[in-house]
Amino acid sequence: MKKLWLLALLTLAPVAAQSLEFGLWAGGPGFSIGPTVNLEVPAGPWAFDAWLRAYLPNTDEISFGLGARRSFEAGPAGRGELGARGFIGMDAHYWVEGFGDATFGKAAVSLRVGNTYNRTPNHFWPLQGDTIGTYGRLEAKYRIQRELTLAGLLYLHDGGGRAEASLAWRHEAQTYTLGAGGVDRASNAYAVLGYKTPYQNAILAAQLRLGYLNELRLQYADRTYKAHLTLAYPARAQIGASWSSWALDAAVDGGGYEFYLRYTMPLEGM
Amino acid sequence: MRRALALLALLSLPALALSAAALFDQVAQALDQGPWEARLQGRIVAPTGDAQEADLIIKSLSAEQVVRIEFQKPDAMADNYVVITPEKVYNYLFLTNQVVVYPREKARIEGLGFDLSRMGDLRKLGEEGQVVWDAPRKVNYKNRPAWHVVGRAPDPDTSGFARLEVWIDRKEKRPLRTVFYDAEGNPLSDLAWTAFRAASFTKGDLVTFPPDAEWIKK
Numbered sequence: 001m002k003k004l005w006l007l008a009l010l011t012l013a014p015v016a017a018q019s020l021e022f023g024l025w026a027g028g029p030g031f032s033i034g035p036t037v038n039l040e041v042p043a044g045p046w047a048f049d050a051w052l053r054a055y056l057p058n059t060d061e062i063s064f065g066l067g068a069r070r071s072f073e074a075g076p077a078g079r080g081e082l083g084a085r086g087f088i089g090m091d092a093h094y095w096v097e098g099f100g101d102a103t104f105g106k107a108a109v110s111l112r113v114g115n116t117y118n119r120t121p122n123h124f125w126p127l128q129g130d131t132i133g134t135y136g137r138l139e140a141k142y143r144i145q146r147e148l149t150l151a152g153l154l155y156l157h158d159g160g161g162r163a164e165a166s167l168a169w170r171h172e173a174q175t176y177t178l179g180a181g182g183v184d185r186a187s188n189a190y191a192v193l194g195y196k197t198p199y200q201n202a203i204l205a206a207q208l209r210l211g212y213l214n215e216l217r218l219q220y221a222d223r224t225y226k227a228h229l230t231l232a233y234p235a236r237a238q239i240g241a242s243w244s245s246w247a248l249d250a251a252v253d254g255g256g257y258e259f260y261l262r263y264t265m266p267l268e269g270m
Numbered sequence: 271m272r273r274a275l276a277l278l279a280l281l282s283l284p285a286l287a288l289s290a291a292a293l294f295d296q297v298a299q300a301l302d303q304g305p306w307e308a309r310l311q312g313r314i315v316a317p318t319g320d321a322q323e324a325d326l327i328i329k330s331l332s333a334e335q336v337v338r339i340e341f342q343k344p345d346a347m348a349d350n351y352v353v354i355t356p357e358k359v360y361n362y363l364f365l366t367n368q369v370v371v372y373p374r375e376k377a378r379i380e381g382l383g384f385d386l387s388r389m390g391d392l393r394k395l396g397e398e399g400q401v402v403w404d405a406p407r408k409v410n411y412k413n414r415p416a417w418h419v420v421g422r423a424p425d426p427d428t429s430g431f432a433r434l435e436v437w438i439d440r441k442e443k444r445p446l447r448t449v450f451y452d453a454e455g456n457p458l459s460d461l462a463w464t465a466f467r468a469a470s471f472t473k474g475d476l477v478t479f480p481p482d483a484e485w486i487k488k
């Protein structure tokens with residue numbers, strides 16, 4: 001069965017696929033590695049995905065996934081996407097998620113609703129969060145005027161949630177962000193501070209959350225490289241970089257570590 | 271004899287008159303001389319049917335067939351821009367910091383009610399049969415000698431407009447105003463070309479995007 005999936009992915013790849021992603025995951029506690037394959041097949045406004053993730057040495061945890069999404073275009077100021085994806089593992093675990101994004105003029109909204117059983121989304125696809133059970137995540141942006149953008153986040157999951165609102169003020173090429181949020185209840189509050197600026201031919205951005213949530217995020221992007229670093233307390237760190245067709249992410253916290261290296265092979269025109 | 275001469279003169283008039291194709295050739299030659307930048311100001315109709323104030327900056331590098339259209343107004347489009355190259359059309363959305371890339375043949379930028387990626391090339395619209403042009407007429411546009419040309423789209427569903435009118439500076443051979451109409455005769459866009467100037471940018475200056483933007487390929 002497992003071999004059949006892999007064979008099917010590789011056979012389908014040259015037919016109409018836009019990209020084929022190969023990844024190598026490693027994580028703990030302990031040590032296991034997970035070769036992963038993601039095939040993306042576009043068909044007009046539709047795009048279909050197929051995923052396969054092995055788990056070594058425990059091959060019972062191998063998982064398969066399928067996804068479909070449709071994009072909508074509405075001129076220079078608008079676009080949207082609706083889709084769903086589902087994963088199933090060999091030892092009775094699954095993850096399903098529906099998602100929708102829409103941008104139209106001054107407003108943008110993004111909604112994700114999902115459910116995982118027996119494993120976190122991370123298990124099925126790296127860096128996808130560690131919620132178990134049902135969850136919903138709503139993000140929205142509204143441009144009050146050309147220099148001011150209001151952003152909001154509402155994240156609800158089994159056992160808790162988080163809400164955040166921030167205002168970004170663009171002055172010439174710099175953007176300053178100020179906001180506030182709360183975890184589970186309003187008294188667990190934290191402040192949000194952000195700064196983004198061009199530097200030579202690159203963009204530098206920093207975002208600080210202080211209070212109940214303590215987190216510093218740094219981002220760098222130029223035409224060739226993108227990199228990000230997150231440091232948080234209680235102790236958690238995440239670092240990532242992407243260049244050309246490669247991307248590398250690593251995360252560590254009190255529960256273990258995760259490392260994911262991936263290569264995306266464009267297949268357009270094959 | 272006099273009558274015969276008058277008849278001959280009348281018959282020869284169409285041959286002496288400037289055709290729209292020849293006029294657009296002259297415009298193309300004038301615009302192809304080097305990089306240029308112009309500001310388009312006026313009104314456009316949003317997909318919702320509402321007319322909105324429009325303010326766009328167009329940057330053109332004819333030698334490379336690259337055009338960059340930067341939106342200043344309406345507010346909903348401010349800071350978005352579209353870059354058109356012979357192979358691809360790039361649509362940058364400021365709010366989500368995304369660049370959506372389309373193959374040129376698939377790109378139809380519908381926000382203005384018609385295909386924005388082709389509006390600059392009047393000559394091509396005629397060559398491809400999307401517009402049948404009337405003969406240009408001499409007029410004065412804002413105290414400036416100009417040509418006025420009217421074109422009709424045989425298939426409005428395909429072209430996205432039914433009729434268009436263009437005013438062209440007779441001396442400078444560059445557009446002064448373009449108006450696109452729908453099948454009911456309502457204007458889809460009415461844009462005046464202002465602040466026209468020669469520029470000195472390169473392809474790299476036009477085909478450039480924020481380095482931290484997310485890329486979406488279509």
